[in-house]
Amino acid sequence: MNGSFEIEVAQLRGVLKDVVGVVEARNTIPVLSNVLLTVDHQSLTVTGTDLDLMVQRRVPLAQAEPFTTTVEALILDRIASKLPADVDAKVKLADGKLTVSAGRSRFQLPTLAAEDFPVMQPVARDACAFAMQSIYLGAAIGLVSHAINTEETRYYLNGIFMHAPDGQDLRFATTDGHRLARGVVTLPDGADGVPDTIIPRKLTKLLSGLLDRHEGEVLITVTDRLLQFEMGDTVVTGKVIDGQYPDYARIIPVANPHRLDIERDALIAAIGRVVTVATDKTRVVKLSFSRDLLIITVTSPEKGEAREELPCGWDGPPLEVGFNSKYLLDALGQLTADAVEMLFADPAAPVVLRDRADAPATFVIMPSRV
Numbered sequence: 618m619n620g621s622f623e624i625e626v627a628q629l630r631g632v633l634k635d636v637v638g639v640v641e642a643r644n645t646i647p648v649l650s651n652v653l654l655t656v657d658h659q660s661l662t663v664t665g666t667d668l669d670l671m672v673q674r675r676v677p678l679a680q681a682e683p684f685t686t687t688v689e690a691l692i693l694d695r696i697a698s699k700l701p702a703d704v705d706a707k708v709k710l711a712d713g714k715l716t717v718s719a720g721r722s723r724f725q726l727p728t729l730a731a732e733d734f735p736v737m738q739p740v741a742r743d744a745c746a747f748a749m750q751s752i753y754l755g756a757a758i759g760l761v762s763h764a765i766n767t768e769e770t771r772y773y774l775n776g777i778f779m780h781a782p783d784g785q786d787l788r789f790a791t792t793d794g795h796r797l798a799r800g801v802v803t804l805p806d807g808a809d810g811v812p813d814t815i816i817p818r819k820l821t822k823l824l825s826g827l828l829d830r831h832e833g834e835v836l837i838t839v840t841d842r843l844l845q846f847e848m849g850d851t852v853v854t855g856k857v858i859d860g861q862y863p864d865y866a867r868i869i870p871v872a873n874p875h876r877l878d879i880e881r882d883a884l885i886a887a888i889g890r891v892v893t894v895a896t897d898k899t900r901v902v903k904l905s906f907s908r909d910l911l912i913i914t915v916t917s918p919e920k921g922e923a924r925e926e927l928p929c930g931w932d933g934p935p936l937e938v939g940f941n942s943k944y945l946l947d948a949l950g951q952l953t954a955d956a957v958e959m960l961f962a963d964p965a966a967p968v969v970l971r972d973r974a975d976a977p978a979t980f981v982i983m984p985s986r987v
Contacts, residue, residue, distance in 0.1 A: 620684025621709035622656050626719060627702040628676060633694045635674045635830070635851050636665040638823050640690040651687035653734045654708075654715075658683060664736065665690055670820055670855040671737040684710045685731040693717070696724050737854050740845040746838045747807035751848060754835050755828035757789045758821050760978055761798035763947040764791040765818050773860030776815040780862075784809035790865050796944045797868050797981040798951070812841050815858035820844070827851060869981055870969055873960035875933030879911060881957045883927055885949050891915045891923035892942045901939045903987045906931045906961075915942075938964045939987030948980035 636652055644650045653664040662675045696717055700706060706719040710728070717724045758777065766774035771794070778790045787808050790799040824846060828835070836847040839857075846853040888902055895902075895915050905912040911929040916922045938961065949957070954972035961968050970980040 618684045618686075619709075619711045620656055620682035621707065622661060622678050622681035623705050623707050624661065624676070624678065625702075626697060626700045626704055626706050629706055630697045630702065631830075632661070632663050632674045632676050633690070633697055635827060636663045636672045637690045637694045638826060639665045639667055639670050639672045639819075641667050642691065648687055648729050648733045648735075650689055650691070651729055651734065652690040652693065653685070653687050653731060653736070655685050655731075656681050656683050664734070666735060666737065667819075668735060669817070670823065670853070672823070673852045673854075675850040686710050686715060686728045687731055687734050688715045688726050688728050692726060737843075739852075740838045740840055740843045740854065742838075744838050744840040744843075745807065745810045745812065746836060747805040747811070748834050748836050749802075749805050751828045751831055751833060751835050753802060754837075755825060757800050757802055758825055758828070760800040760951050761789050761791040762821055762825070763951070764793055764796050764798040764980075765821070766791075766793035767818075768793075773815060773858060773862060776817045776858050777821050778813070778815055778862040778865070779811070780813045781808055781811050787811070790862075792863075792865050792868065795941070795983050796948070797865055797979075798948070799865070799869070799979045801977040808837075811839050813862065814839055814844065815860060815862055816844060817855060817858050820853070820855040824853065827853065868967065869979060870960065870962065870967055873962045873966065873969055875931070875936070875961045877906060877911070877959040877961065878930035878956055879927065879959070881949055881952055881955060884911075884957075885946060887913050887925040887927055888942055888946055888949075891925050894920040894923045895942065896920060900942050901985045901987055902942045902945065903937060903939045906933065906936045933961065936961060936964065937987070938968070939985045940968075940982055941985050944982045948982060951978060951980065 655662040658681055660675055660677050662673055664673045700719045704719050706717055709716045713728055715726045715728050781787050786804050787802050831848045838845040844855050844857055891913050892915055894917050896917050896919055903914045908931055911927045913925045948970045952972050957972055959968055959970050967981050967983050
């Protein structure tokens with residue numbers, strides 16, 4: 618089948634930016650390196666997949682001669698990025714070759730048959746479905762993404778756990794065994810029946826980029842096997858992680874008696890300075906508390922020592938405790954209040970970080986040996 622269409626280069630760039638992120642750079646199945654181009658008389662739909670995720674983006678066309686084919690995703694994306702943004706590109710399929718031309722530039726690319734491209738089936742419409750504003754969904758994902766596990770041995774931790782306990786609110790949680798992050802949002806209409814769902818790490822990363830670029834409402838459809846996110850002309854479909862997420866709520870301390878009140882920005886800046894002398898082996902910062910003073914130290918046999926003093930509010934006895942500096946900075950970076958709370962029990966117990974007692978975001982970090 619031969620055909621053609623014209624599209625503004627800037628528009629083509631935007632379409633490909635939404636889709637190519639799902640395509641792996643290396644594939645043992647050649648067609649998975651390609652995107653599927655589906656052209657009808659009025660629109661172009663570009664589809665990319667890695668067999669576990671699929672992204673489709675539709676864009677209207679003024680006129681077109683229908684065709685369907687697949688072409689290498691990264692090459693087409695690079696071509697679009699190098700062409701002038703304010704010109705029209707003509708894309709033509711003839712004799713198994715896809716020609717892309719704009720101005721005096723012309724590229725001819727090999728194609729693979731569209732029939733060999735695997736397309737995931739859409740999620741059933743009778744599944745649990747609800748809507749969220751893109752800004753709130755993006756914020757919920759961004760809040761907890763830093764604590765997603767990356768070790769393949771505990772695959773069931775390699776994503777964001779989304780659930781609605783008792784139908785009261787919608788929660789997003791992550792843990793890698795060393796730290797935990799949880800965000801709570803108001804339950805959207807229709808989400809009370811959402812099944813416990815582990816959203817894979819790659820899908821959350823892909824969604825974060827898409828949600829940054831798309832405004833408005835996102836329709837979320839969930840089954841026990843599949844997730845679908847519809848935002849404007851972009852649809853993302855993915856498999857959920859098949860596993861049982863642990864009862865993470867048991868990890869969150871409920872009776873840490875000692876509270877530290879401190880300026881968030883000052884603490885972030887101080888940690889950033891003292892870790893200048895840290896190495897990969899000595900990323901631990903030591904926090905020493907007294908009634909109105911926090912002392913932060915890093916000691917590295919190879920690089921030296923660093924010390925900072927900060928005013929604080931502390932209602933417990935003198936205490937020394939160590940933490941992985943990256944874990945602290947990741948959690949503090951997600952808090953929003955000028956002054957934040959850290960709740961302690963003893964040097965070996967997990968600490969809770971939050972903006973305030975009723976804040977929707979909670980972070981837990983296990984101490985490190987110093």
